Amino acid sequence: MSESAVRRLIEVFEAISSAIEAERDHLSELDGAIGDADHGITMAIGFSAVTGELARTDAGSAGLSGVMTAAASAFLNAVGASTGPLYATAFRRAAQALEGRDTLDIEACSLLIQAVAAGIGER
Incomplete structure (x- = not known):
């Protein structure tokens, strides 16, 4: 298993979390046009929880699949x-x-994106 790949995936979640936090109010404002104006807050809470959990993850043993499973939970x-x-x-x-x-690699990233889209579509 590639510890550097696991660390990189964790860094991706950290970057997403930072971006969501920076745009939290804007996302909630957009949501207010059709919803209850809490989407930015909800996303910030979710990704903060993910990064908190991944900060405790052992990159040497987690594996890419393990990172995604931890993020889901x-x-x-x-x-x-x-x-x-x-x-x-x-x-x-x-x-x-x-x-x-x-x-x-590009194939793994492609599979990841396709699987995320399929999971959203499935739900």
């Missing part, structure tokens, strides 16, 4: 309503797609 435990199950399903499908892979 953390997001689901932190966020209810429809968003929690939606992202948890997406991340779990990505975990399945990355099972046995130890690099984040």
